Amino acid sequence: MSDSLNDTVALVTGASSGIGEATALTLSSLGAKVALVARRGERLKDLASRIGDGVLVIEADVSDQSAATAAVQRTVDEFGRLDTLINNAGVMLLGPVQDAPLEEWERMLAVNVHGLLYCAHAALPHLLKAAESSPRNVADLVNISSVAGRVPRLGSGVYNLTKHGVGAFSESLRQEVTERHVRVSLVEPGAVDTELAGHNRPEIQEVMAKRFGQIERMHADDIADAIAYIVTRPRRVAINEVLIRPTEQQG
Numbered sequence: 001m002s003d004s005l006n007d008t009v010a011l012v013t014g015a016s017s018g019i020g021e022a023t024a025l026t027l028s029s030l031g032a033k034v035a036l037v038a039r040r041g042e043r044l045k046d047l048a049s050r051i052g053d054g055v056l057v058i059e060a061d062v063s064d065q066s067a068a069t070a071a072v073q074r075t076v077d078e079f080g081r082l083d084t085l086i087n088n089a090g091v092m093l094l095g096p097v098q099d100a101p102l103e104e105w106e107r108m109l110a111v112n113v114h115g116l117l118y119c120a121h122a123a124l125p126h127l128l129k130a131a132e133s134s135p136r137n138v139a140d141l142v143n144i145s146s147v148a149g150r151v152p153r154l155g156s157g158v159y160n161l162t163k164h165g166v167g168a169f170s171e172s173l174r175q176e177v178t179e180r181h182v183r184v185s186l187v188e189p190g191a192v193d194t195e196l197a198g199h200n201r202p203e204i205q206e207v208m209a210k211r212f213g214q215i216e217r218m219h220a221d222d223i224a225d226a227i228a229y230i231v232t233r234p235r236r237v238a239i240n241e242v243l244i245r246p247t248e249q250q251g
Contacts, residue, residue, distance in 0.1 A: 004030055004031065004232045005027060005030040005031040005032035005083075005084075005231070005232065006031035006032075006135065007031070007134075007135045008031070008032045008033070008081075008083035008084060008130075008135065008136060009032060009033045009034075009035070009075065009076075009079040009080070009081050009082050009083050009084070009130075010024075010027045010032045010033070010034050010035070010082075010083065010084035010085070010086065010231075011034075011035040011037060011071070011072065011075050011082060011084070011085050011086065011119075011123065012024045012027070012034060012035070012036060012037065012086040012088060013037045013038065013062050013071075013086065013087055013088050013089035013115070013119055014037075014038055014088040014089030014090060014144075015036040015037055015038050015044060015047065015088070016036075016038035016039070016040040016043035016044055016047070017038075017040075017043060017194065017195050018192070018194030018195055018196065018220045019088055019144060019189070019192065019194060019220045019223045019224065020038065020086070020088040020089070021043075021047055021220065022219075022220035022221045022223065022224035023086055023088065023220075023223070023224040023227050023228075024036055024047060024051065025047070025050070025051065025224070026221075026224040026225065026227070026228045027084070027086075027227075027228065027231070028051045028054065028055065030228060030232065032054075032083070032084065033054040033055070033056075033079050034051065034054065034055050034056070035055075035056040035058055035071070035074075035075040035078070035079070036048060036055065036056065036057050036058065037058045037060055037062065037071045037089070038059070038060075038089065039059065039060070039061050040059075041057065041059035044057045044058075044059060045057055056074070056075060056078050056079065058071045058074055058075070061115075062089050062111065062115035062116075062118060062119055063107075063110035063111045063114055063115040063118075064118075065114075065118045068115060068118035068119050068122060069118065069121075069122040071119075071122075072085075072119065072122035072123050072126065073122070076126050081126065081129070081130050081133075082123055082126035082127060082130060082139075083127070083130045083136065083139050083140070084139065084140045084141075084142070084231055085119060085120065085123040085127065085140070085141045085142070086142050086144070086227060087115075087116045087119055087120060087141070087142065087143045087144060088144040089111055089115050089116070090111055090112045090116075090144065090146075090162075090196075091107055091108055091111050091112065091196070091199060092108075092146075092148075092156075092159050092196050092199070092200070093105075093107065093108055093158075093159065093199060093200055093204075094155050094156045094159055094200055094204050094207075094208070095155055095200070095201065095204050096155055097157050097158070100158070104158075105158045108158055108159060108162050109158075109162060112159075112162035112163065112165075112166065113162050113165055113166070116143060116166060116169075117169070120141060120143075120169075120173070123141065124141070124177070124182070127139040127140075127141060127177075127182045128177065128180055128182055131180055131181040131182050132180075132181075136235065137181060137235055138181045138182075138183060138235040139181065139182045139183070140182070140183050140185065140230065140231040141173070141182060141183070141184045141185070142184075142185045142186075142187060142227055142230060142231065143166050143169075143170045143184070143185070143186050143187070144187050144189070144223075145163045145166045145167055145170075145186050145187065145188045146159075146163045146188055146189060146190075147188055147189065147190045147243065147245060147249075147251075148160050148163045148164075149163030149164050149166055149167045149186075149188055150164075150167070150188060150243065151251060152164075153251075155204075155207065163188075166186070167186055167188075170184050170185075170186040171184075171186070171240075174238075174240060178238060181235060183230075183233075183238040183239075184240075185230045185238070185239050185240060185241065185242070186240065186241045186242070187223065187226060187227060187230070187241075187242045187244070188241070188242065188243045188244065189218065189223050189244050189245075190218065190243075190244065190245030190246055190249045191212045191215065191217045191218065191245070191246050191249055192217055192218045192219070192220060192222070192223060193217040193218065193219055193220070194220055212249075214248075215246055215248035215249055216246055216247070216248055217246055218244070218245075218246050222244070223244065226242050226244055230242065
């Protein structure tokens with residue numbers, strides 16, 4: 001796959017850590033210019049310094065429609081095109097529905113659903129245009145979901161809701177644009193060793209530690225590798241959905 005994304009441009013949301021950071025590094029290593037989008041600007045600057053040339057730092061909260069739209073436009077203005085969107089930004093705030101802090105639900109809906117939709121909406125015209133031109137005559141929109149987008153579980157009802165929604169949206173959009181060579185792909189990771197779980201309340205982290213503490217979690221690089229596989233397929237091949245779990249994870 002070396003240099004297989006030369007002369008293309010990718011935008012990665014949630015790029016300041018975890019899967020987003022690993023994916024940005026991987027796509028850059030394959031030759032793509034990369035726009036890094038996240039709220040934590042200092043982390044983005046550090047990542048950009050490791051990537052070197054062909055990188056753009058955009059400090060933005062994609063749950064803000066104007067910020068998401070501006071991030072896409074700035075990418076196109078800077079690099080001249082957009083071939084790949086990795087909709088990775090997300091939050092996972094678990095716990096019972098009863099007495100749940102409503103601000104946690106609102107934050108998940110804002111980032112996991114609205115943020116993804118805003119970025120997809122802003123990027124789609126540019127992806128369609130890129131699919132009609134060289135170097136590859138194909139474009140990719142990759143939405144990062146979760147096993148939670150397939151399997152509802154006790155204590156993750158609203159997170160399940162957001163990720164099931166991502167799956168439904170992805171499949172509908174895929175049907176809409178696939179004949180125009182914009183490939184829409186869904187990636188559903190299981191347990192990954194990232195900061196995602198650390199955003200939960202302490203009592204929820206304890207529950208999660210009991211559930212996943214004994215299994216070897218995947219690394220962010222494992223998911224980035226799957227994303228790289230998706231976006232480097234020949235024009236005739238579309239990977240619609242990837243469910244990827246740690247070997248020891250049962251559900």
